[in-house]
Amino acid sequence: MSAEAKLRYKLNKKIKIPVGNSKFSNNGRKKADSTTLYDSEKGKKGNLKPLVTGKKFHATEEGSRGVLDKREKFNSVNSDRRRKRIYGDQDAAGETMRFSNSEAPYRKALSRKGQNQVKDSSFDNENNVSRSKLRPRPTWGSNGLQRTAFGTKRFSPTSPKVSNKTKIKDDFVNEKNNSRSPLHPRSIWGSNGLENAASETKRFSSKDRRAKQVDNQASALKKHNKFKPDLSNRLDPSCESSPHISFSNSAKRKLRDKKILDEESQVIDGQPKKRKRIRLDPHDISNKRFDDTIVINESTKEKEKDEVEKAEISKNAQFRAIQPSPSILKYVEDNLLGRRRMIELRRAGYNTELSAPLDNIPSSTSSERESIEENIFKNKLTFFAAAKVSSSFPPPDLPEIAFAGRSNVGKSSLLNALTRQWGVVRTSDKPGLTQTINFFNLGSKLSLVDLPGYGFAYAKEEVKDAWVELVKEYVSTRVGLKRVCLLIDTKWGMKPRDHELIDLMERAQTKYQILLTKTDTVFPIDVARRAMQIEESLKANKSLVQPAVMVSSKSGAGIRSLRTVLAKIARVAKV
Numbered sequence: 001m002s003a004e005a006k007l008r009y010k011l012n013k014k015i016k017i018p019v020g021n022s023k024f025s026n027n028g029r030k031k032a033d034s035t036t037l038y039d040s041e042k043g044k045k046g047n048l049k050p051l052v053t054g055k056k057f058h059a060t061e062e063g064s065r066g067v068l069d070k071r072e073k074f075n076s077v078n079s080d081r082r083r084k085r086i087y088g089d090q091d092a093a094g095e096t097m098r099f100s101n102s103e104a105p106y107r108k109a110l111s112r113k114g115q116n117q118v119k120d121s122s123f124d125n126e127n128n129v130s131r132s133k134l135r136p137r138p139t140w141g142s143n144g145l146q147r148t149a150f151g152t153k154r155f156s157p158t159s160p161k162v163s164n165k166t167k168i169k170d171d172f173v174n175e176k177n178n179s180r181s182p183l184h185p186r187s188i189w190g191s192n193g194l195e196n197a198a199s200e201t202k203r204f205s206s207k208d209r210r211a212k213q214v215d216n217q218a219s220a221l222k223k224h225n226k227f228k229p230d231l232s233n234r235l236d237p238s239c240e241s242s243p244h245i246s247f248s249n250s251a252k253r254k255l256r257d258k259k260i261l262d263e264e265s266q267v268i269d270g271q272p273k274k275r276k277r278i279r280l281d282p283h284d285i286s287n288k289r290f291d292d293t294i295v296i297n298e299s300t301k302e303k304e305k306d307e308v309e310k311a312e313i314s315k316n317a318q319f320r321a322i323q324p325s326p327s328i329l330k331y332v333e334d335n336l337l338g339r340r341r342m343i344e345l346r347r348a349g350y351n352t353e354l355s356a357p358l359d360n361i362p363s364s365t366s367s368e369r370e371s372i373e374e375n376i377f378k379n380k381l382t383f384f385a386a387a388k389v390s391s392s393f394p395p396p397d398l399p400e401i402a403f404a405g406r407s408n409v410g411k412s413s414l415l416n417a418l419t420r421q422w423g424v425v426r427t428s429d430k431p432g433l434t435q436t437i438n439f440f441n442l443g444s445k446l447s448l449v450d451l452p453g454y455g456f457a458y459a460k461e462e463v464k465d466a467w468v469e470l471v472k473e474y475v476s477t478r479v480g481l482k483r484v485c486l487l488i489d490t491k492w493g494m495k496p497r498d499h500e501l502i503d504l505m506e507r508a509q510t511k512y513q514i515l516l517t518k519t520d521t522v523f524p525i526d527v528a529r530r531a532m533q534i535e536e537s538l539k540a541n542k543s544l545v546q547p548a549v550m551v552s553s554k555s556g557a558g559i560r561s562l563r564t565v566l567a568k569i570a571r572v573a574k575v
């Protein structure tokens with residue numbers, strides 16, 4: 001074995017040619033072939049013509065025949081369909097020479113690209129190739145969807161049968177001219193740019209190619225400018241330099257400028273119209289639109305709303321500015337009034353699991369006097385009478401203490417809390433439950449009266465008005481009424497209806513006392529503020545009994561103090 005053969009053998013061993021993988025096989029093949037080219041042509045690279053003669057190759061390269069034969073099999077007539085793809089610069093040339101012209105069999109192993117290349121090169125090199133042996137060749141674009149005019153023309157069923165060489169050649173020339181158009185760059189050589197370049201070198205010399213390209217471009221431009229000048233301009237950037245296109249653009253621009261000029265001149269000539277000024281008589285209301293009045297009404301409403309809101313804000317601000325006296329603050333703290341945490345109550349020794357825990361204090365802890373007063377409220381609370389009208393009021397046998405106030409303020413709940421008899425007086429979170437004056441006897445010495453609420457309630461307006469009238473009548477005329485407990489929600493304070501009732505009681509000289517309820521819903525400081533605020537606002541009232549009592553039926557805060565106050569009334573009171 002010669003040194004060359006050895007080297008070739010080694011190279012072939014090192015360069016593994018994977019069967020079926022076109023990429024790698026091509027690379028390997030290129031390397032192997034390049035060595036043979038150098039050998040046969042003694043260092044002349046790139047001269048393809050002598051190399052494509054397969055006979056010469058075989059004759060000179062006897063030592064390497066085995067290896068080369070293997071490759072020949074692989075490249076040319078391998079039955080394996082996976083090895084279709086071949087490279088044009090080597091295979092096409094090699095095959096045309098090896099399978100001489102008319103004897104060339106139908107080569108399945110070649111891809112369409114390869115076939116095209118072979119055919120094209122054969123046309124270029126040898127014009128006497130018999131086309132009848134070659135497979136009909138539809139030319140496809142790189143995406144496989146576009147069919148060139150050439151393919152369609154040749155193989156359309158309507159077209160005459162193409163058999164003679166001259167016709168084919170003409171077609172081919174046409175195809176070249178058409179497919180070389182700059183608008184439709186020809187891509188039948190494959191998507192790989194290298195392949196393209198290689199095949200181009202085979203087909204034309206570079207000078208010829210450029211010249212042809214220029215010719216084709218010019219012809220294509222002429223055609224397209226003739227029929228579709230705008231389209232060509234858009235598609236091909238190279239056409240921008242074309243005088244035809246530039247002219248059309250400039251013409252367009254001129255037209256546009258002319259239009260603008262015309263419009264301007266029209267305005268100047270015709271003097272732009274002045275707007276007519278319509279002077280309106282401010283006192284004339286004949287043309288006044290209804291919309292204006294609506295707008296005015298809306299704006300006034302909005303203003304009123306704003307004022308109300310401002311007043312509310314200022315009320316809140318005023319409330320926050322109240323500085324409660326230290327005595328009130330101390331009272332609030334001592335009785336654990338206001339919103340408190342459960343842990344705080346538990347630490348103070350109250351059982352938070354009971355209702356009104358602050359009122360559940362062992363009797364022994366309270367003073368003797370307080371225990372006596374509280375005994376009154378240990379009596380059984382019994383429902384005595386209900387009155388919708390004043391004529392239904394029961395006879396005043398016992399001193400009475402009435403509980404008045406807005407709906408849902410907690411009147412009925414307070415009665416239950418005072419007597420610790422939950423459920424005797426019906427309560428509800430729905431305002432307007434108590435609709436009659438309900439009389440309860442607490443033992444044989446005192447009577448407690450639950451009044452219907454006023455203000456917002458789920459009832460008809462007439463009914464609510466009737467309640468108010470009944471309450472007013474009761475507080476102003478009832479004999480034996482020793483005190484009216486006017487309940488005010490600590491959170492919301494006094495409302496106009498409360499003031500109405502106060503005025504009435506003032507006139508009737510009925511004694512009344514303010515009870516702040518639901519103190520557990522606000523902060524302790526606010527409880528003190530509310531008490532201060534109300535005392536200040538009512539300090540001139542003669543029938544008012546000071547101080548305001550702060551209670552919570554829920555937590556039981558202030559309930560014992562209230563009992564003491566009310567028991568005093570019962571003790572001294574005589575009908």
Ligand SMILES: Nc1nc2c(ncn2[C@@H]2O[C@H](COP(=O)(O)OP(=O)(O)OP(=O)(O)O)[C@@H](O)[C@H]2O)c(=O)[nH]1
Pocket residue numbers: 405406407408409410411412413414426427428429430431432433434435451452453454517518519520521551552553554555
């Ligand atoms: N947090 C809290 N809620 C209370 C307190 N007192 C009463 N309530 C609740 O307030 C709601 C109304 O209570 P009621 O006693 O029915 O009020 P009312 O004033 O009798 O209402 P009318 O009968 O409609 O006039 C109920 O859901 C009570 O549970 C209180 O001190 N604290």
Ligand SMILES: [Mg+2]
Pocket residue numbers: 411412413426427433434450
């Ligand atoms: Mg009630």
